[in-house]
Amino acid sequence: MSQMIFINLPVADLERSMAFYEAIGFTKDTRFTNHLAASMVLSDNIRVMLLTHEFWSSFTDRRRVDPATEAQVLLCISRADREAVDAITDAAVAAGGAGDPCPVQEHGFMYGRSFADPDGHIWEPMWMSAEAVEKGPAEMSHAG
Template sequence: MSQMIFINLPVADLDRSRAFYEAVGFVGDARFTNQFAACMVLSDEIRVMLLTHGFWSAFTDRRRLDPAAEAQVLLCISRADMASVDAMIKAAAAAGGTADPCPPQDNGFMYGRSFGDPDGHIWEPMWMSADAAEMGPAEMADAD
């Protein structure tokens, strides 16, 4: 079995969050979904677990932050090209998210934007050229 990541996010409204994540390209996995949690699949290795606030509290005693006012992580995901980045931002905004809560970045070899989900969790879809992915962004910047 390949290694997987399950990103756990507390959400205020599970149904609204499920609909939002489906609108930006995630697919629900009914095997790990109930009235307290929804598993949303981005790829074979990446899953997002949307957890109601009450269910989230069963996993940690730490204070839950308000993602609309505070940030603990920025979730960066690769896309196939710049148009796919823009399409994901457009879908997020149309589904009730916030487009570009962080400044867009265009470095020529790397392009990224961001969206906030209905709870305020920030995702950063980005595209990087194959050369930059192989050489590293610092070398690409030096080549300019």
């Protein structure tokens, strides 16, 4: 089995969060979804686990931050092209999220935007040219 990442997010309203993530292209894995948590699939190797606040608290004694007013992580996901970056951001806004809580990143070889889900968790969809991926952004920023 290949290595996977499970992103665990505390959410205030599980049903609202499931609807939001489905609206932006995630699919619900009903095998790992109940009244406490939902497994939302982004790709074969990336899943977001939406956890009610109470269930989240059973995993850690640390204080849960309010993602509407504090940022602990920025979740960056790659997209196939610039249009796909705009499409997922626009879908997030249409589904009740906030568009571009972070500055738009426009570097020619790289383009990124951001959105916040209904709880305030920030996602950053981005596209980077194949050349930049191969050479690295430092070399690209010096290209004339």
